[in-house]
Amino acid sequence: MNIISKFRCISCGREYNIKDMIFRCACGDLLEVIHDFSKLKRKPGEWKRLFEENMDKVAFLRYKDLILPSLPDDKVITLDEGDTPLYKANNRLGKFFGIKRLYFKHEGMNPTLSFKDRGMVAGVSWANYFGVKDVACASTGDTSAAMAAYAAYSEKIRGIVLLPKGKISVEQLSQPISFGTTTLGLETDFDGCMQIVKELTAKHPIYLLNSMNPIRIEGQKAIGIEMIHQLDWEVPDWIVVPVGNAGNISAIGKGIREMYELGIISKKPRLAGVQSSSACPLYNSYTKGWSDLEPVKAEKTVASAIQIGNPVSFRKAVRELRYFNGVVEKADEKEIMDCKAFVERNGIPLCPNSAVAAAGALKLRNKNIIKEGESVVIVLTAHSTKFSHAVINYHTDSTNKYANLPIYIKPTLSEVEKTLNLKQ
Amino acid sequence: MNIISKFRCISCGREYNIKDMIFRCACGDLLEVIHDFSKLKRKPGEWKRLFEENMDKVAFLRYKDLILPSLPDDKVITLDEGDTPLYKANNRLGKFFGIKRLYFKHEGMNPTLSFKDRGMVAGVSWANYFGVKDVACASTGDTSAAMAAYAAYSEKIRGIVLLPKGKISVEQLSQPISFGTTTLGLETDFDGCMQIVKELTAKHPIYLLNSMNPIRIEGQKAIGIEMIHQLDWEVPDWIVVPVGNAGNISAIGKGIREMYELGIISKKPRLAGVQSSSACPLYNSYTKGWSDLEPVKAEKTVASAIQIGNPVSFRKAVRELRYFNGVVEKADEKEIMDCKAFVERNGIPLCPNSAVAAAGALKLRNKNIIKEGESVVIVLTAHSTKFSHAVINYHTDSTNKYANLPIYIKPTLSEVEKTLNLKQ
Numbered sequence: 001m002n003i004i005s006k007f008r009c010i011s012c013g014r015e016y017n018i019k020d021m022i023f024r025c026a027c028g029d030l031l032e033v034i035h036d037f038s039k040l041k042r043k044p045g046e047w048k049r050l051f052e053e054n055m056d057k058v059a060f061l062r063y064k065d066l067i068l069p070s071l072p073d074d075k076v077i078t079l080d081e082g083d084t085p086l087y088k089a090n091n092r093l094g095k096f097f098g099i100k101r102l103y104f105k106h107e108g109m110n111p112t113l114s115f116k117d118r119g120m121v122a123g124v125s126w127a128n129y130f131g132v133k134d135v136a137c138a139s140t141g142d143t144s145a146a147m148a149a150y151a152a153y154s155e156k157i158r159g160i161v162l163l164p165k166g167k168i169s170v171e172q173l174s175q176p177i178s179f180g181t182t183t184l185g186l187e188t189d190f191d192g193c194m195q196i197v198k199e200l201t202a203k204h205p206i207y208l209l210n211s212m213n214p215i216r217i218e219g220q221k222a223i224g225i226e227m228i229h230q231l232d233w234e235v236p237d238w239i240v241v242p243v244g245n246a247g248n249i250s251a252i253g254k255g256i257r258e259m260y261e262l263g264i265i266s267k268k269p270r271l272a273g274v275q276s277s278s279a280c281p282l283y284n285s286y287t288k289g290w291s292d293l294e295p296v297k298a299e300k301t302v303a304s305a306i307q308i309g310n311p312v313s314f315r316k317a318v319r320e321l322r323y324f325n326g327v328v329e330k331a332d333e334k335e336i337m338d339c340k341a342f343v344e345r346n347g348i349p350l351c352p353n354s355a356v357a358a359a360g361a362l363k364l365r366n367k368n369i370i371k372e373g374e375s376v377v378i379v380l381t382a383h384s385t386k387f388s389h390a391v392i393n394y395h396t397d398s399t400n401k402y403a404n405l406p407i408y409i410k411p412t413l414s415e416v417e418k419t420l421n422l423k424q
Numbered sequence: 425m426n427i428i429s430k431f432r433c434i435s436c437g438r439e440y441n442i443k444d445m446i447f448r449c450a451c452g453d454l455l456e457v458i459h460d461f462s463k464l465k466r467k468p469g470e471w472k473r474l475f476e477e478n479m480d481k482v483a484f485l486r487y488k489d490l491i492l493p494s495l496p497d498d499k500v501i502t503l504d505e506g507d508t509p510l511y512k513a514n515n516r517l518g519k520f521f522g523i524k525r526l527y528f529k530h531e532g533m534n535p536t537l538s539f540k541d542r543g544m545v546a547g548v549s550w551a552n553y554f555g556v557k558d559v560a561c562a563s564t565g566d567t568s569a570a571m572a573a574y575a576a577y578s579e580k581i582r583g584i585v586l587l588p589k590g591k592i593s594v595e596q597l598s599q600p601i602s603f604g605t606t607t608l609g610l611e612t613d614f615d616g617c618m619q620i621v622k623e624l625t626a627k628h629p630i631y632l633l634n635s636m637n638p639i640r641i642e643g644q645k646a647i648g649i650e651m652i653h654q655l656d657w658e659v660p661d662w663i664v665v666p667v668g669n670a671g672n673i674s675a676i677g678k679g680i681r682e683m684y685e686l687g688i689i690s691k692k693p694r695l696a697g698v699q700s701s702s703a704c705p706l707y708n709s710y711t712k713g714w715s716d717l718e719p720v721k722a723e724k725t726v727a728s729a730i731q732i733g734n735p736v737s738f739r740k741a742v743r744e745l746r747y748f749n750g751v752v753e754k755a756d757e758k759e760i761m762d763c764k765a766f767v768e769r770n771g772i773p774l775c776p777n778s779a780v781a782a783a784g785a786l787k788l789r790n791k792n793i794i795k796e797g798e799s800v801v802i803v804l805t806a807h808s809t810k811f812s813h814a815v816i817n818y819h820t821d822s823t824n825k826y827a828n829l830p831i832y833i834k835p836t837l838s839e840v841e842k843t844l845n846l847k848q
Binding site: 087 | 507509574578584587601611617620624768812815816828830836846
């Protein structure tokens with residue numbers, strides 16, 4: 001495979017060799033990956049045929065020419081991520097949302113139970129291509145779990161995770177530790193860990209895998225590409241994505257934009273980003289006509305993975321949202337958890353962060369921004385089982401709208417019959 | 425689709441119409457499903473071609489003619505279960521086990537994170553075919569989670585779960601509750617719940633979905649069929665399965681036996697069942713030349729899902745094990761958890777119950793029962809994230825062989841460098 005990709009600064013436009021191990025432009029802003037797809041000399045129909053012919057390959061390899069064409073196949077470290085379910089809403093969910101053609105793209109059905117695996121198959125494979133021995137990130141949650149798993153499976157690469165000591169739960173610790181990652185608890189907060197991991201990776205040949213790394217964004221493009229392929233290339237009218245650091249909506253947007261520019265699809269979906277009301281700087285910008293980012297203090301929210309007041313990928317997200325005639329919505333704690341509970345009682349187990357997107361879709365439909373008859377895909381980012389305490393807290397409080405409390409009764413058949421309203 | 429299946433008692437041989445809503449023979453023993461595949465008039469090559477042509481369908485439908493041919497397609501309620509990863513062991517794992525061609529079939533990568541989804545797509549779809557309004561089970565774990573999800577998605581069927589009050593954790597509660605199941609906590613133990621759910625389903629048109637239900641076994645056959653398909657019909661020398669109630673090894677055996685009898689494969693794998701030493705009546709029977717079941721008191725074990733002293737499907741399991749020249753092994757707590765830890769540090773997150781199978785495979789290789797050069801598939805039954813406390817308990821005790829403790833240090837670059845043995 002020839003190198004047909006490069007880094008470009010999203011701010012000053014300066015370009016860098018894709019094989020430079022850098023994570024930021026000299027000017028300080030983010031880099032993005034630019035591919036010269038024209039070198040592949042492929043017509044739209046040929047792209048689709050290529051994907052069809054590669055259905056037996058793992059998603060990352062199937063779509064690799066569109067995701068990260070400059071990565072050699074033999075450098076790929078995969079855990080069989082992707083090919084996640086695209087659930088068609090049942091009638092009850094369709095009515096609840098007021099959307100007839102409604103789908104859930106469930107990225108929680110990945111190996112480490114979140115969409116981060118999509119970015120890490122790209123990121124850790126790229127590290128493997130570089131031949132580095134170490135990868136590192138500062139993360140308390142899904143990012144460290146995903147990085148740790150891919151590094152572990154590679155058996156060549158050591159994972160290093162920096163965590164704020166005493167500020168994370170045992171559940172957050174369990175994944176990176178079990179995957180054998182070197183887990184450093186620092187006596188500081190998350191920003192302190194982030195600062196040190198940046199210094200560490202700038203000074204040593206350690207590959208940084210936090211979300212500022214543009215290679216991870218390329219991997220996450222697969223979510224949108226695969227979704228539209230699953231819809232048999234029928235582009236939905238809307239794609240709704242939860243937004244924290246804004247990397248995922250940037251990735252999904254970039255992938256679909258590239259498909260559109262290559263003529264693989266001939267229609268643009270509209271993008272909707274949804275934030276928790278507790279941390280909604282992108283929403284604030286949207287309501288002011290895409291004004292510059294004003295970082296906020298992120299308040300506590302059930303959607304803890306997107307409790308971020310200063311999103312790294314803000315500018316990338318705004319660009320994609322504008323390109324796709326997008327909107328931004330926000331949802332409060334009650335809206336998030338009620339919507340989560342209603343979706344789950346239809347058999348789809350989603351995390352609180354994913355529920356932010358679902359709650360936003362409902363609001364956008366109620367405001368008639370999503371119009372009657374339009375088709376909608378809601379992107380779910382992680383599995384509910386990573387957050388089982390949120391479930392219990394909701395369902396054991398009978399004042400919650402969709403609370404489903406256990407019923408405690410005497411152990412007799414007649415008591416059970418009575419409770420179930422059965423004829424005795 | 426014509427009805428080409430019937431129930432037959434595994435003990436007295438009495439036959440029943442497959443459309444009878446029964447769960448046991450009049451003689452009290454288990455029923456199994458018998459299919460008259462000759463009615464499908466299909467040659468071995470035609471079966472394989474059928475599966476290839478249906479690669480775009482969900483696994484249950486792709487293999488349905490072999491799994492449950494009498495079920496009409498339009499009655500199927502699926503959550504996109506199956507097509508789970510078949511991980512090739514990396515070199516480090518290969519060396520650890522002393523097995524070059526080693527695979528892990530990861531059934532924890534199903535929608536509710538366990539292999540029970542394979543049985544429930546069959547069981548709940550069959551309930552849907554019957555047109556019943558309610559399904560029920562007594563279960564504290566994966567079974568209730570899976571039943572609840574499929575019933576919820578169907579939106580026609582109510583799930584009813586009977587649980588022993590005060591004896592289950594919030595995590596075990598969280599899945600059935602979130603899926604909207606009617607969850608009854610009875611002031612009794614598990615056996616008491618089981619007794620009442622049997623009476624309830626005998627008296628009312630409520631479909632019983634505990635593991636004595638033979639339709640669930642048919643669904644679980646897909647695990648073995650799909651695994652061998654993923655190996656491009658190259659049958660492995662060994663398939664290693666954890667054993668509690670003995671339903672899963674019976675199912676995997678039945679499916680492969682049927683494939684063999686139909687000529688779809690021309691080699692029999694050997695089967696190995698592995699039990700926790702704390703609950704090993706099948707192992708005891710094996711060591712006495714397959715003597716009759718002597719129920720034991722199951723002691724506490726980290727492999728809580730298979731802490732079963734009186735396995736329902738004992739006789740089915742023995743039949744398949746004998747057919748496949750099988751063996752039974754056992755593993756103690758330390759062997760289970762050390763093996764779990766070693767597999768996980770290679771990026772594969774498995775539950776403690778799955779680790780029983782892995783530990784057993786290691787012992788069988790060390791005893792040279794699994795021979796040098798033989799190929800082995802270990803079946804993993806659930807995802808580690810359902811059991812994150814087991815991970816933390818192991819890794820925070822430095823006396824454990826593969827413990828990976830977090831390292832707490834001061835928040836400076838030089839401290840991090842020193843800890844990582846990097847040049848400062």
